[in-house]
Amino acid sequence: MAQHDHTDHGDGQDHSGHDHPHVVDHGEGGHHQLGCGLHGHHGGDFDPGATAFHHIADANIYSVGPFGIPLPCIVYAPGEGWDFFMSSKFHYDAHGTGTHAYNGYVLDGGSIKRVDDDNFPDGLVEGVEIGHDSEGHSAMCYQDKLYPLESKSTADFGLFGGGITGFYDFSITKNVVSMLAVFLIMFFVFRAVASRYKSNPDRAPSGLQGFLEPIFVFIQDEVAKPFLGEHYLKFIPFLMSLFFFILGLNLWGQIPFLGGSNVTGNLAFTAVLAIFAFIVVNINGNKHYWEHVFWMPGVPAWVKVILTPVEALGLFIKPITLALRLFANITAGHMVIIIFVSFIFIFGKSGTVPAGAYGSSIPTVLLTMFMMAIELLVAFIQAFVFTILTTSYLGAAIEDDHAHEGAH
Amino acid sequence: MIFALADFDVIKPDFGLLFWTVVVFLLFWLLIGKFAFKPIAEALRKRETDIQDALDAADRAKAEMANLQAENDRLLAEAREEKVKILKEAKDTSTRMVNEAKDKAKEEAGKILEGARLEITNQKNAAMQEVQNEVGLMALQIAEKVLKKELAGSPEQQQYVNKLVDDIRLN
Numbered sequence: 001m002a003q004h005d006h007t008d009h010g011d012g013q014d015h016s017g018h019d020h021p022h023v024v025d026h027g028e029g030g031h032h033q034l035g036c037g038l039h040g041h042h043g044g045d046f047d048p049g050a051t052a053f054h055h056i057a058d059a060n061i062y063s064v065g066p067f068g069i070p071l072p073c074i075v076y077a078p079g080e081g082w083d084f085f086m087s088s089k090f091h092y093d094a095h096g097t098g099t100h101a102y103n104g105y106v107l108d109g110g111s112i113k114r115v116d117d118d119n120f121p122d123g124l125v126e127g128v129e130i131g132h133d134s135e136g137h138s139a140m141c142y143q144d145k146l147y148p149l150e151s152k153s154t155a156d157f158g159l160f161g162g163g164i165t166g167f168y169d170f171s172i173t174k175n176v177v178s179m180l181a182v183f184l185i186m187f188f189v190f191r192a193v194a195s196r197y198k199s200n201p202d203r204a205p206s207g208l209q210g211f212l213e214p215i216f217v218f219i220q221d222e223v224a225k226p227f228l229g230e231h232y233l234k235f236i237p238f239l240m241s242l243f244f245f246i247l248g249l250n251l252w253g254q255i256p257f258l259g260g261s262n263v264t265g266n267l268a269f270t271a272v273l274a275i276f277a278f279i280v281v282n283i284n285g286n287k288h289y290w291e292h293v294f295w296m297p298g299v300p301a302w303v304k305v306i307l308t309p310v311e312a313l314g315l316f317i318k319p320i321t322l323a324l325r326l327f328a329n330i331t332a333g334h335m336v337i338i339i340f341v342s343f344i345f346i347f348g349k350s351g352t353v354p355a356g357a358y359g360s361s362i363p364t365v366l367l368t369m370f371m372m373a374i375e376l377l378v379a380f381i382q383a384f385v386f387t388i389l390t391t392s393y394l395g396a397a398i399e400d401d402h403a404h405e406g407a408h
Numbered sequence: 409m410i411f412a413l414a415d416f417d418v419i420k421p422d423f424g425l426l427f428w429t430v431v432v433f434l435l436f437w438l439l440i441g442k443f444a445f446k447p448i449a450e451a452l453r454k455r456e457t458d459i460q461d462a463l464d465a466a467d468r469a470k471a472e473m474a475n476l477q478a479e480n481d482r483l484l485a486e487a488r489e490e491k492v493k494i495l496k497e498a499k500d501t502s503t504r505m506v507n508e509a510k511d512k513a514k515e516e517a518g519k520i521l522e523g524a525r526l527e528i529t530n531q532k533n534a535a536m537q538e539v540q541n542e543v544g545l546m547a548l549q550i551a552e553k554v555l556k557k558e559l560a561g562s563p564e565q566q567q568y569v570n571k572l573v574d575d576i577r578l579n
Contacts, residue, residue: 050415053415053416053417054415056418057415057417057418058417058418058422058425074424111417152422152423152424153422153423154420154421154422154423155420155421155422155423155426156419156420156421160416160419160420161416161420162420162422168423168424169422169423169424170423170424170427170428171424172428173424173425173428175425175428176424176425176428176432179428179429179432180432183432183435183436183440186436186440187436187439187440187444190440190444190445190448191440191443191444193444193448194443194444194445194447194448194451197447197448197451197452198447198451201451201454201455202455202458213452216445216448216449216452217452220449220452233446233449233450233453236441236445236446236449237437237440237441237442237445237446238437238441240440240441240445240449241433241436241437241440241441241445244440245433245436262418265418266418266421266425267418267419267420267421268421268422268425268426268429269425269429271421271426272426272429272430272433273429273433276433276437327418327419331418
């Protein structure tokens with residue numbers, strides 16, 4: 001069965017969780033053969049790119065060290081209704097590929113897929129084999145019959161290869177768990193800090209308060225006040241939430257052996273924050289701001305005809321760049337670290353050349369440590385950049401005529 | 409290719425993660441924003457105002473202190489001047505009193521000396537008179553005895569002797 005396919009997955013310490021031995025048992029360089037002519041996902045030569053894609057993706061399992069902790073699955077298929085169950089139902093292996101199907105859902109590489117065949121039985125079905133067909137599409141073999149698998153619906157409208165499919169996945173995934181964990185940590189930390197300000201208003205800050213106050217004051221004094229002036233206090237909760245939520249999740253994703261979840265490197269997450277930023281900016285936009293967008297004062301009419309579409313487009317380009325910038329930076333950081341770790345497997349030829357693996361491990365560890373130091377910096381920089389750009393858009397939306405004239 | 413771009417899942421925003429991100433971020437914003445970030449920002453602003461107020465108060469107190477110091481210095485200088493004046497006056501008074509006393513004493517002493525001198529002169533004159541009288545009488549008695557013996561007492565001679573005695577006294 002599909003147990004010989006462990007030549008994959010350089011376990012970046014950042015994205016670990018599969019600390020099983022990398023059994024070397026691949027055939028003539030080909031993919032491992034499953035039933036129905038399917039190929040196993042993890043056969044053949046080591047593919048660092050695929051490894052990276054797998055590790056940065058969201059999953060219905062939370063991998064902590066060698067343990068794959070099952071998570072609650074909440075799926076909805078139009079016409080069939082809601083299903084609630086734990087992902088342990090799938091009996092997944094270290095790569096998150098299950099051998100059981102449940103109500104027509106299977107687990108393929110950590111994420112839920114649906115059997116695209118109404119004849120497939122509901123309830124728990126054991127002994128399914130998941131792989132891909134000769135064209136690279138995900139498929140499943142059960143009792144020597146080939147079933148196509150469909151991925152969950154995504155909101156990219158086919159732009160990035162996704163789109164609306166037969167079901168929606170609202171599961172508490174690894175990324176959701178990470179968000180909740182960061183939310184809870186931040187909640188208790190900041191409540192404790194806030195209560196210290198309340199109980200000891202006239203004392204010098206100490207402990208946690210002393211650690212967080214400079215960061216808080218930095219965002220307040222270097223970001224909020226210069227752009228928003230006297231209105232800054234009104235927007236502090238939103239801006240601080242953006243900053244500390246992004247920062248917390250950036251850092252959470254870098255803790256080794258804690259799943260290495262890539263929340264801030266997921267377009268869904270960054271898009272939601274960008275949409276919130278878009279809404280907050282435009283709801284607070286004053287007359288002056290809209291005038292500048294749609295009928296720029298002080299320029300000839302024919303220039304206005306050109307400027308208005310550009311400005312209107314700019315309204316949407318701003319949040320799109322916000323979302324893409326954070327997404328690309330964090331995803332790139334995670335991928336680079338995984339690929340550095342992959343060098344061990346590339347030079348060791350997946351374990352067949354131990355000297356290559358041992359020899360490359362030293363520079364690899366050094367490179368990875370260097371990258372992680374950079375990523376620590378990036379975690380702060382990207383949270384800061386997202387916040388300062390949102391604040392600058394907000395500042396442009398709320399500034400009054402007078403301030404604007406002064407700025408020219 | 410096993411993993412095409414189709415497997416680059418992070419760029420495909422799935423509805424579940426969109427939904428949960430909205431939920432968790434709203435929780436974050438409403439709960440932490442309202443119950444932590446806002447009070448912290450307000451406490452920081454209050455502290456800033458307090459510090460500014462305290463600094464301003466210190467500046468004012470400093471200025472006041474400087475004023476007080478100047479006033480003190482002025483008072484001190486005045487007092488010092490006063491002291492010098494008083495001391496000078498006292499010295500003058502005492503000098504004058506001493507001089508007056510000295511003069512008086514000198515005058516008194518002069519008077520006493522004068523009186524004494526007068527007295528001495530008087531006493532001397534009186535004594536001289538007495539001595540003259542005594543000497544005259546003694547000379548008369550001597551002469552009387554001599555003349556009694558010689559002349560048996562002639563009044564013309566008595567007169568003549570008296571005349572002689574007067575001449576002596578006048579000399």
